[in-house]
Amino acid sequence: MYSKWFDEYHKKDTNIEINYQSIGSGGGIKQVTEGTVDFGASDGPMNDDQLKAFQDKHGFAILHFPTVLGAVVPTYNIPGVTTDLNFTPEALSGIFLGKITKWNDPAIAGANKGVNLPGNDIVVVHRSDGSGTSYIWTDYLSKISDEWKSKVGKGASVNWPVGLGGKGNEGVAGLVKQTANAVGYVELIYAIQNKMPYGTVKNSSGAFIKADLAGVTAAAAGAAKNMPDDFRVSITDAPGKAAYPISSFTWLLIPAKFSDGAKRDALKGFVKWMLADGQNYAESLSYAKLPKEVVAKEVKALDGIQ
Amino acid sequence: MSTASTTLPSAGPVVGSRSFLRRLREGDEIVRLITFLFAASVVLITLLLVFELWQGSVLARHKFGFAFFATRVWDPNAGEFGALPFIFGTVVTSAVSLLIAVPLGIGAAIFLAELAPARVSDTLEFFIDLLAAVPSVIYGLLGFLFVVPLMRDFIQPRLKDSLGFLPFFKGPAYGIGFLTAGIVLAIMVIPYIISVSREVLLSVPRDQREAALALGSTRWESTWKVVVPFARTGIMGSIFLALARALGETMAVTMVIGNTPSISASLFSPGYSIAAVIANEFTEATGDLYPQALIELGLVLFLLTFILNGLARILILATSQRGSGMGNA
Numbered sequence A: 001m002y003s004k005w006f007d008e009y010h011k012k013d014t015n016i017e018i019n020y021q022s023i024g025s026g027g028g029i030k031q032v033t034e035g036t037v038d039f040g041a042s043d044g045p046m047n048d049d050q051l052k053a054f055q056d057k058h059g060f061a062i063l064h065f066p067t068v069l070g071a072v073v074p075t076y077n078i079p080g081v082t083t084d085l086n087f088t089p090e091a092l093s094g095i096f097l098g099k100i101t102k103w104n105d106p107a108i109a110g111a112n113k114g115v116n117l118p119g120n121d122i123v124v125v126h127r128s129d130g131s132g133t134s135y136i137w138t139d140y141l142s143k144i145s146d147e148w149k150s151k152v153g154k155g156a157s158v159n160w161p162v163g164l165g166g167k168g169n170e171g172v173a174g175l176v177k178q179t180a181n182a183v184g185y186v187e188l189i190y191a192i193q194n195k196m197p198y199g200t201v202k203n204s205s206g207a208f209i210k211a212d213l214a215g216v217t218a219a220a221a222g223a224a225k226n227m228p229d230d231f232r233v234s235i236t237d238a239p240g241k242a243a244y245p246i247s248s249f250t251w252l253l254i255p256a257k258f259s260d261g262a263k264r265d266a267l268k269g270f271v272k273w274m275l276a277d278g279q280n281y282a283e284s285l286s287y288a289k290l291p292k293e294v295v296a297k298e299v300k301a302l303d304g305i306q
Numbered sequence B: 001m002s003t004a005s006t007t008l009p010s011a012g013p014v015v016g017s018r019s020f021l022r023r024l025r026e027g028d029e030i031v032r033l034i035t036f037l038f039a040a041s042v043v044l045i046t047l048l049l050v051f052e053l054w055q056g057s058v059l060a061r062h063k064f065g066f067a068f069f070a071t072r073v074w075d076p077n078a079g080e081f082g083a084l085p086f087i088f089g090t091v092v093t094s095a096v097s098l099l100i101a102v103p104l105g106i107g108a109a110i111f112l113a114e115l116a117p118a119r120v121s122d123t124l125e126f127f128i129d130l131l132a133a134v135p136s137v138i139y140g141l142l143g144f145l146f147v148v149p150l151m152r153d154f155i156q157p158r159l160k161d162s163l164g165f166l167p168f169f170k171g172p173a174y175g176i177g178f179l180t181a182g183i184v185l186a187i188m189v190i191p192y193i194i195s196v197s198r199e200v201l202l203s204v205p206r207d208q209r210e211a212a213l214a215l216g217s218t219r220w221e222s223t224w225k226v227v228v229p230f231a232r233t234g235i236m237g238s239i240f241l242a243l244a245r246a247l248g249e250t251m252a253v254t255m256v257i258g259n260t261p262s263i264s265a266s267l268f269s270p271g272y273s274i275a276a277v278i279a280n281e282f283t284e285a286t287g288d289l290y291p292q293a294l295i296e297l298g299l300v301l302f303l304l305t306f307i308l309n310g311l312a313r314i315l316i317l318a319t320s321q322r323g324s325g326m327g328n329a
Helices: A002-012 A025-034 A048-058 A089-097 A132-144 A146-151 A168-178 A188-193 A213-224 A261-275 A277-281 A292-302 B017-026 B028-056 B058-064 B084-115 B118-132 B136-163 B178-202 B206-214 B219-230 B232-248 B251-256 B274-284 B289-328
Strands: A040-042 A062-077 A123-127 A164-166 A182-187 A200-202 A247-255
Touching: A002 A261, A002 A277, A025 A040, A025 A048, A025 A247, A025 B274, A048 A062, A062 A132, A062 A168, A062 A188, A062 A213, A062 A292, A089 A123, A089 A132, A089 A146, A089 A200, A123 A132, A123 A168, A132 A146, A132 A182, A132 A247, A164 A168, A168 A182, A168 A188, A168 B136, A182 A188, A213 A247, A213 A292, A247 A261, A261 A277, A261 A292, B028 B058, B028 B289, B058 B289, B084 B118, B084 B178, B084 B219, B084 B232, B084 B274, B084 B289, B118 B178, B136 B178, B136 B251, B178 B232, B178 B251, B206 B219, B219 B232, B232 B289, B251 B274, B274 B289
Parallel strands: A123 A164, A123 A182
Antiparallel strands: A040 A247, A062 A182, A062 A247
């Protein structure tokens, strides 16, 4: 997503070139904190300790700016089952905690009347590499299951109670495709691009939602009303009838003060463009646009950068 | 690297600047100095590596101490880190791979060096060198797309039926796990063993073979009792190379091992290796302790390589003494 934006923006204003390296959130946050890069991007927001570390080092804050929205979907491979499965929060947490071990468990079958689920053992597949996808997935499971929250928690890598690890979206997808009776999770964009089957998830209003870009934006809109001023908000399990519950913002991490005025203005110019014209590129790459309320709030916050 | 022991009789300490300049003009001293620097750089890089790993893991080392080696939990959220499942996975997969690769590799090398016609031997050598140069991600793909389904659908069910009473072949057949990782590693290291062992076997002097044959040995006796013992040190060297590659292999292992930090007697069980977990988690490791624990794992891998190499060397020393005794008899 970011490479596309930086390319397009460079075409528009050839004076500005943004050098983007994809190195992962761990290294990204470290480099931003150390000041070796001008700004960063992350799938998970920085936590309070990391914010404090930045503040202590530089004397001013680091700000979060939501850019687009992504979602994570459950995907599965059950021989004989071709319809979309419905997943309740209880079913998902139970499967990933290792408490629901058979496909015909009442917690799954109850939400899938008329589907002939086999009594086979469920093979759970998760990401082995640290990833924003795992962060969103475990953030969701932490919200809907107290047991998950206390036993496992959320993070780019966690101590998984059960299952096999696949490297990357392609590793998880490959294991699920190969292994009968497997269930895993992948980014929505990956599932769409590779035409993988994925299930619906029951949201906080009780509706089963099949993830699509509109549902993701709806989740963001549901959360936008209570958007905190620092934009660090999780929109998993968001309110709203049409909201897809396993959605998330991704953020740019921008320091509140720049010593180089030209750099500051260039970056502000880019973020303004990204919030307006840039949003139109999101959907062609299977990411969801930001809701209008969030964009308005960000434009205001952008003025705060000195 | 014993450049100091050249044939120069006066290679002692330099007495006068005049004689130094004269020798400098001859170039020997320059060559000596340059090659010494090359040799020293190996030691320097090793020391730098250990130093960096040691410095980079200071927090984790102080927090966990030796318990790091014995702890089975790896929980980034709780800040609990233990190396045991990763050490286990690294050792088990490497052992499985050598168990398969050593007999196959040495057998193939004996055929190529002793029995095959030169044309066949050279042609095959070309393919073996090609295999040795294939990037490991390609072997990983081969493992994931070919070996894993083969294991799951054919080999593991059959092993379970025939040898299922052993603790090594129990549990569900996912296709991935210790055994599959060991097999993929074996495929990767066999070319090294064949290529180096074949060269060593070919360099055994012709007289040795002829003498054995003249004493009435069969072809096989001359190969097995004379040529192979003669080349033993070189063959062991090829096994070291294979072991080093197996211990440190990252990409191919992570694609087929299942990436689950578990310790199990069953080779069907999914596991994890040190190199794989570092590659998987380092980029997204935030905070202070978590990345340091991963760096400490790197230190552990270094140590493990060091210890296993040492053990292997002792083993060779022991067998070579027995071997030469046999040769004398």
